[in-house]
Amino acid sequence: MAIEINGLSKAFGGHQVLRSLDFSLPSSKRTALLGASGCGKSVLFHLLAGLLSLDSGRMQVDGELVDKLPVSYMQQKDLLLPWYTLLENASLPLVLSGVRKQEAHAQVQSHLARFGLADFTDHYPNQLSGGMRQRVALLRTMIYRQPIVLMDEPFSAIDALSAQQLRLFLKELQEKEQFTLFFITHNVEEALDLADEIWVMHKESTPQLQRIDSTGLDYEARRKLLWQALGVGQGVLSMH
Numbered sequence: 508m509a510i511e512i513n514g515l516s517k518a519f520g521g522h523q524v525l526r527s528l529d530f531s532l533p534s535s536k537r538t539a540l541l542g543a544s545g546c547g548k549s550v551l552f553h554l555l556a557g558l559l560s561l562d563s564g565r566m567q568v569d570g571e572l573v574d575k576l577p578v579s580y581m582q583q584k585d586l587l588l589p590w591y592t593l594l595e596n597a598s599l600p601l602v603l604s605g606v607r608k609q610e611a612h613a614q615v616q617s618h619l620a621r622f623g624l625a626d627f628t629d630h631y632p633n634q635l636s637g638g639m640r641q642r643v644a645l646l647r648t649m650i651y652r653q654p655i656v657l658m659d660e661p662f663s664a665i666d667a668l669s670a671q672q673l674r675l676f677l678k679e680l681q682e683k684e685q686f687t688l689f690f691i692t693h694n695v696e697e698a699l700d701l702a703d704e705i706w707v708m709h710k711e712s713t714p715q716l717q718r719i720d721s722t723g724l725d726y727e728a729r730r731k732l733l734w735q736a737l738g739v740g741q742g743v744l745s746m747h
């Protein structure tokens with residue numbers, strides 16, 4: 508699937524957030540997007556998913572103009588419905604797509620153990636930890652999957668060990684099923700471990716999107732290059 512974006516711009520009031528972005532999203536690859544807080548990463552994902560409208564620019568899938576890409580979108584907020592149990596929340600996209608409830612539940616149940624959620628089927632979101640809710644959101648994204656998967660900081664609310672396991676799980680799944688993964692992270696190591704391609708979004712410079720070319724470099728050199736592109740010697744990318 509060829510995904511081409513041209514001249515994509517977005518402003519809020521007088522604040523120009525995205526300035527004429529051009530890129531093709533690498534198909535069947537894992538692409539990481541990094542950049543300082545507030546530079547417009549989530550706005551870009553909202554535009555791609557059709558949750559916001561473009562001021563100008565165009566999006567094409569296999570040469571066809573589209574107003575949104577075919578995405579499963581896991582947002583920063585887990586968006587779980589408080590009055591539904593874990594099982595019902597995770598099954599929701601399948602049920603909405605027309606799968607019978609019983610069958611949707613059975614499908615979800617077969618994946619629960621892998622996500623460390625098998626013992627919590629009947630729990631409501633307010634009875635789950637932040638990390639667990641994130642895992643339910645990840646499961647829900649994976650179970651009703653479109654050709655492109657957008658993830659906005661998928662592992663930021665999860666403890667380090669669970670995050671590592673889920674990263675590995677996601678990587679294996681992507682390698683097996685070959686969907687196009689585009690994810691936002693503030694974690695340089697996560698980008699280096701998980702992504703085939705790494706892009707940095709800038710607030711001020713033009714072009715606003717920079718592709719980090721680290722062909723032939725070892726891990727340490729790639730790490731250094733990425734920190735340099737982020738304009739930071741070391742330490743954290745941004746403070747929330």
Ligand SMILES: Nc1ncnc2c1ncn2[C@@H]1O[C@H](COP(=O)(O)OP(=O)(O)OP(=O)(O)O)[C@@H](O)[C@H]1O
Pocket residue numbers: 519524542543544545546547548549550551
């Ligand atoms: N609906 C909106 N209305 C007005 N301004 C908005 C809206 N959504 C985003 N913005 C502004 O657009 C800019 C970019 O926001 P965005 O959420 O994309 O940043 P980000 O790079 O994802 O940041 P972070 O890494 O902290 O999540 C910010 O200045 C934000 O205040």
